[in-house]
Amino acid sequence: AMVDRIDATLQGTKRILDGSISSARDNAGRVTGYVFLGSDITASEESRMAAAVEREQMVATQNAVVESLRNAMTQLAEGDLTFRIETPFTGDYDVLRQDFNSALMAIDEAVGRIIGSATSILDEAGNISGAADDLSHRTEQQAATLEETAAAISQLTASVASAADGARQADNVVMAACTSAEASGEVVQQAVDAMGQIASSSDQISRIIGVIDEIAFQTNLLALNAGVEAARAGDAGRGFAVVASEVRALAQRSSEAAREITDLISTSSGHVTQGVSLVGRAGDALNEIVASVGGIAENVAAIAASAREQSTGLDEINSAMNQLDQVTQKNVAMFEETTAASHTMTAEANSLVEVTGRFRSSKTSHKIESSGAPVGFESTRGRQADMAASPPPPVAPSSPMHGNLALQHMPDDDWEEF
Numbered sequence: 001a002m003v004d005r006i007d008a009t010l011q012g013t014k015r016i017l018d019g020s021i022s023s024a025r026d027n028a029g030r031v032t033g034y035v036f037l038g039s040d041i042t043a044s045e046e047s048r049m050a051a052a053v054e055r056e057q058m059v060a061t062q063n064a065v066v067e068s069l070r071n072a073m074t075q076l077a078e079g080d081l082t083f084r085i086e087t088p089f090t091g092d093y094d095v096l097r098q099d100f101n102s103a104l105m106a107i108d109e110a111v112g113r114i115i116g117s118a119t120s121i122l123d124e125a126g127n128i129s130g131a132a133d134d135l136s137h138r139t140e141q142q143a144a145t146l147e148e149t150a151a152a153i154s155q156l157t158a159s160v161a162s163a164a165d166g167a168r169q170a171d172n173v174v175m176a177a178c179t180s181a182e183a184s185g186e187v188v189q190q191a192v193d194a195m196g197q198i199a200s201s202s203d204q205i206s207r208i209i210g211v212i213d214e215i216a217f218q219t220n221l222l223a224l225n226a227g228v229e230a231a232r233a234g235d236a237g238r239g240f241a242v243v244a245s246e247v248r249a250l251a252q253r254s255s256e257a258a259r260e261i262t263d264l265i266s267t268s269s270g271h272v273t274q275g276v277s278l279v280g281r282a283g284d285a286l287n288e289i290v291a292s293v294g295g296i297a298e299n300v301a302a303i304a305a306s307a308r309e310q311s312t313g314l315d316e317i318n319s320a321m322n323q324l325d326q327v328t329q330k331n332v333a334m335f336e337e338t339t340a341a342s343h344t345m346t347a348e349a350n351s352l353v354e355v356t357g358r359f360r361s362s363k364t365s366h367k368i369e370s371s372g373a374p375v376g377f378e379s380t381r382g383r384q385a386d387m388a389a390s391p392p393p394p395v396a397p398s399s400p401m402h403g404n405l406a407l408q409h410m411p412d413d414d415w416e417e418f
Contacts, residue, residue: 217251
């Protein structure tokens with residue numbers, strides 16, 4: 001007996017049978033026929049074969065889809081975002097192609113925007129970094145200048161304060177001199193009054209001397225008359241004549257003494273008059289000196305008040321300069337941090353450009369090189385390439401006035417004007 005599939009032709013139609021076939025023999029052992037036990041599996045075989053063909057076609061279609069997706073993924077892995085699967089897929093697989101193209105298109109647009117933004121950020125970061133460096137350098141110079149100005153103002157404040165003290169002392173001295181001059185003026189006035197009294201006394205003495213002179217003249221006349229009468233009396237009036245002669249001599253001496261005293265009184269009166277005139281002139285001069293000293297005292301007092309006001313104003317200016325110096329120190333530290341942050345931002349922007357630069361987007365004309373700067377990009381400060389090539393060096397903390405505030409000062413006309 002044989003068990004297998006059997007291709008047979010029944011009534012002119014090819015059929016496929018599945019079963020066993022065995023021979024039928026007679027008593028002599030001769031084959032008289034065949035007996036088949038099985039079923040007709042033609043329809044199922046045809047269905048199986050059709051399914052196999054369909055499966056092969058499906059596998060081929062899947063392979064084509066997978067190959068297309070693999071090629072697209074390879075292009076995507078190489079950074080080409082402009083690649084699209086143009087050949088339509090069979091059947092429902094075309095939806096996968098459309099979804100893939102839509103997703104890649106969205107990624108292309110997003111990466112293109114990121115590339116543009118990264119380029120703009122790198123450009124602006126370079127500008128900000130250059131501005132921060134220049135501003136940091138300017139702030140350092142301003143801090144140094146402000147320190148020198150504060151020191152100069154401190155010295156000027158000390159000088160003005162010293163001048164104010166000197167002016168105050170000079171005011172005190174001038175006031176004392178003014179007081180002394182006024183006292184001297186009073187003394188001179190008293191001397192003038194005393195000279196006037198002396199002159200009055202001299203006049204009175206002159207009048208008394210005149211009276212004495214008249215008395216001496218009268219005495220002389222009386223003595224002369226007495227002598228004449230004694231001569232007339234003869235010997236009896238001889239002693240009286242001697243007395244008259246002595247009285248006459250005494251009267252003459254008194255007259256001469258009176259004349260001498262008169263001359264001396266006249267001379268003394270002239271000297272007293274001259275002294276009174278000189279003392280009066282000295283008094284006038286002292287009055288002028290007192291007036292001048294008073295004016296000087298007023299001017300010195302005004303100078304002292306002005307010096308005190310200047311000293312007060314300079315103290316306020318000095319305080320303001322110290323506050324401004326402290327604010328400038330804080331600004332210096334802030335600009336140090338800003339400079340470091342700007343360099344860090346530039347490095348991060350360059351890193352972003354490097355990361356996005358490996359993609360080729362439909363929004364960019366060609367792929368960005370790995371240096372971080374897009375082709376055609378030129379820094380307005382001429383230093384982005386250097387900053388993009390390496391991260392900025394760390395900024396060391398500095399003293400308030402002498403820190404290395406500017407990491408690299410690049411002169412720029414635009415920022416100099418700013």
